[in-house]
Amino acid sequence: MSNQKQLIEKLLADTPIQINGQNPWDIQVKDDSFYGQVLKEGSIGFGESYVQGKWECEQIDELITQILLAELDKKVRTKFDLLTKLQFLFFNLQNKTRAYIVGRQHYDLGNELFEKMLDHGLNYSCGYWKNAKNLDEAQLAKLDLIAKKLGLEPGMKVLDVGCGWGGFSEFAARQYGCTVKGITISKEQAEYAQKRCKDLPVEISLKDYRDLQQHYDRIVSIGMFEHVGYKNYATYFSKLYNLLADGGLFLLHTIGTNTSHLGNDGWLNKYIFPNGVLPSIAQLIKGTEGKFVMEDWQNFGPDYDKTLMAWYANFIQSWPSLKTKYSDETFRIFKYYLLCCAGTFRARTTQLWQVVFSKNRKQRYDAPR
Structure with missing residues (x-):
């Protein structure tokens, strides 16, 4: 045991x-x-030992930040990490028969948990904090920024790929007079969004993007691309290209990484987002070649640090009302998950991109900020 402790201390020697x-x-x-x-x-x-109570840390977010800045994640390679990568390398873990796994495991945990943790609009993606004073303002600013980048107008047909609990679908219909089709792979999300948008020109379906038809003036995908998987990027972009009308715009809002990876972090893959993969710039753009024109690329990754810390504050504050329905293990899993992710954005190893693509568009595009 002392030798193992010494090895850990040696790894930490060049860190604070x-x-x-x-x-x-x-x-x-x-x-x-x-x-x-x-x-x-x-x-x-590392993650399982925390969930099991084998170690504590007052600021896990800052601990992860320091680990990543020191690149300790690259110095400890195990057979478990290798097995995770081999799975992503040899199997299409996000094919149509597996696409709903993350919905059942994570998004269907119960709407009450997410209602307590997220903003009032249940937007489970990065807020835009440029002029925002709180989480609700940041999420509304994000929705409006997306709407303006897409140039939404009354009567437009909009496709919301990965609509979640219907936040943007409702916003586009209510604030901009659009007709919206939203899809999700979560049963809980679909039912919630259907009720939320029942009096609006919005149709919500439990459906995989590969099963879509028709044409749309605008397409948006917010926080969904992380579940597509690099083996499916070409299929994803080809499908959306065929769904988008000539002259149309497509906005992709996704987490991204600085280097290309085959798979997700092992702990996040097992406990939070099974089969998830964060794209690099190279992986993302390769799937668009010969199809879309990239009109604009904005990175506001540091805003996700603030968003995650706001979710964490809500989660901790609401836990007394949630703990009768969820286990102590769930508490430690979500605490570790939210703070770890905040640390990755603080260390700038992960980013948040909004990319605007066009199809056969002749006129100039100017992106709002």
Whole structure:
């Protein structure tokens, strides 16, 4: 055990992180089996050992930030990390028969949890904080920014790919007079969005994007591309290209990474977003070649740090009313998930992109900010 502890301490030697130190980002070890678990299982072992109560940390978000800045994630490679990558390499984990797995595991956990954690509009993606004072303002600003980038006008037919609980679908119909088709792979989300938009020209379906038909003046995809998978990028962009009318605009709002990867972090893949993959610029743009014209690319990744910390504050504040329905394990899983993700954006290893594409558009495009 002492050798395993020494190995961990050696890895941390060039970072401000200490074992059982006094700083809020230091790891407080409660069970010495933590050391072997991390060395053997990598990121999965690190996350699972936290959920199991083997260590604590006052500021997990800052701990993860320091780990990533020191690139410790690249120095601990295990067979568990390799197996995760091999799965993504050899199998299409996001094919049509598997596309609904993440809906059942994560998005169908219960609307009450997300109602407590998210803004009042249930927008489960990065807010736009440029002029916002709180989470609700940031999410409304994001919706309006997207609408303006798309140049929405009354009567336009809009496709919302991965509509979630219907936030943008309702916004586009109510504020801009559009007719909207929204799709999601979550049963809970679909039912909620249908009720939310019942008096509006909005149709919500439980459907995979590959099964869509018809043509649309505008297409938007907010926080859904992370579930497509790199093996399906060409299919995804080809499908949306065929669905978009000539002269139309398509806005993609997605998390992205600085380097290309085959799969997701092992712990996030197992406990939060199964089969998820974050695209790099190279992976994303390759699927659009010969199809769309890229009109605008905006990165406001640091805004996701603020968004996640706002979700975390809501989650912690609401836990007393949620804990009768959810286990202590769920509490520690969500706490670790939200703070870890905030740390990745703070370290700038992950980004938030809004990319506007056009199809056979002749006129100049000027993006609002």
